[in-house]
Amino acid sequence: MQGAGLDLALPYLMLAPALLVVFAVLVYPLWEGLKASTKLYRYGRVIADVGFDNYVRLWSDPQFLNALSVTATFVTLAVALETVLGFALALFCAREFAGIRLLRTILIIPMVITPVVVAILFRLIYASDAGMFTAISLALGGGEVQILGDPVKAFIGLVALDVWEWTPLMFLIILAGLQSLPQEPFEAARVDGADAWRSFVDLTLPMMRPVLSIAVVLRTIDAFGTFDQVFVLTRGGPGESTKLLSIYGYDTAFKFQMTGYAAALFVTLGLIMLALALLAIRFIQKGTEE
């Protein structure tokens, strides 16, 4: 009887340490964040319970709406470019030829560099007074190249940085997906006379759909949290052209010390990301069923 009880409890006992850790580092902070989002903070202290007021206020805050729009544009552009480029590179590198291993290694280097270092590198490239583009332009008889001082160019520059840094991740995931595809359908298509394009459209793309969806979801969630690069490169400027939600939330929480409002902002951001992830999972499931 005692032995049976222990057998019953043993799995839970074995799981308990992991559950405790998850509770301590995930559930508890999340709960505290949710609680904070319903409070009004002044001078580092809670002064009132405001229910969902912070959430309501967000939608009439022009800075939040701007940051949301900038973030959505940034994520869409960056993830789309990274997916296309990553796919192209993966298709190229899926073949075996001399030097391919070295090439694959070189291609993932940007991904392993610390984001802050990447941002510093790009700041040195983009700087109008001493940047690489300006140096090249001056050597060719041109003038100073303005990137970070122009809202559109600064935004494109930020997207370019992200694409440079994170295309390797997409490349790596997609390459792994390509290498695990069964070869028989492709051989059958070749026998039936299908050219490379037809095979790609009718076989590769549909079979890669689950892998692509996972890659896009992972990268989208990650891109929503982009912070270090903007913090170093533009701090959200010029104007508010590169002010992502992460930067606005950070400023709101730490510089302006509006803890409750910032918590509401991040909970909203989390909900948006959760909705996107759920949509993507449905999309993957639908693709797999088909």
Add this chain to the structure above:
Amino acid sequence: MTRSNHNAKGMSRRALLKNAAIAALSTTCLTALAMPVMAADAKKVIIGAFADGGLTPFKEKIIPLAREAGFDITFLEDEYGVTLEKWFADATSGAGQYDLYLLDDPWVPQFGAADVLEDLAAGGIDARDSDWIGPLIDMGFWPPREGPRVKGFESADPKLVCVPFIGDLQTLTYRNDVYTDGAPKTWDELIAKGKEGVAAGKIKYAMAFRGVAGNSVVNSWYPVFLSFGGHVFDDKWNPTFNSAEGKAATEFFVTTMKQNGPKGVVEFDSDQEGAAILGGEAGAVIQYSGNALKADDPAQAKVAGKLDFGVVPKQVKAMAQMGIFIAGVPKSAPNKANSIEFLKWYTSKETQAKVAEAGMIPVKRSAFAVEKPGNRLIAVALQQLDAGAEPRPRTPDWAKVEELLGIEINKALLAGSGGGEAMDSAAAKVKDYLGQMGYYQ
């Protein structure tokens, strides 16, 4: 014989190891014997600071003096952008990681309103000492002794929660081969002679300044705004920076100054501003002491010897922004008594004289009279204090106000026009924000 020969030639491996072990043990013992003497007597003080050139003389010359005076100083430095959040979290959570914060003065209201700093007057620091420079010691009080107060603190007794540490303020750094008659007295003179310098090929542009949205651009705009006679708020916290004076100053800033500055000035921050003057490209900059202290060092300034300091130019008055390093002791400090004692030592007449000799801008007036100040900027700093210098408004919400103001100025700077409209737009946003924070109830 053989043995002695062997010994004479060299040491066996065993002997080498044995001797090394003895040496290591002796060193450890000696260190251990010496350390307790230091640890037992020295008063531990953990100082938190943000990285800034203005603190270099403190690190190099004053900390060794403090050690001689019996303080065991641990100096923890961080990047400016992260110190506020780190220290505020330390103070409000009571973590006790620091004994002393070297704050940027606009943070005093945030820490003061949160009631997380010690009352230093209660600890024995005398704010009534006539040797203090009045406007500097005023900045250490929360709520402020003069001027408007934010809601909730209208009738509170002002407490000395911080003491001035380095009397930093903006002054003009200019090229003496361009401005040959000395510091330009007016903005018009600065621009006109700067243009001549550009035409003569001595410099690339008349002046450099910071254009990055937020704190950076506001810092550069502020002395222009003050010198045109602008005021940020009235005594009821209504924005007044969109007055005729404020609009004229901003128009001048985003048009004339931009036209005579570097092409990419919108993306310029303090590092590029410093590089522009130290690298010989700019004719003049208005800056704090961090970069100014490098002006005479050929290792850091291409044009060492060609840079002089002066009071900021005037339109109606020669006003600069004060932005001092100011020291506060958190209530959670593990070595509170030591920190206060350190501050008493640091702000004593004798140490302040050493501070001036080390090249830092002192906070006591008597120290400006030392025979050999460590930097020629010190005398100019006193001239600027006497000519006029103002701190930023004493509100815990200054960071947000500065952000809203900075975005609009940055946008106008980018466009190269629309300074007046920028002020109106910023005023509406600031008013709306402060209204939400209960300023007008």
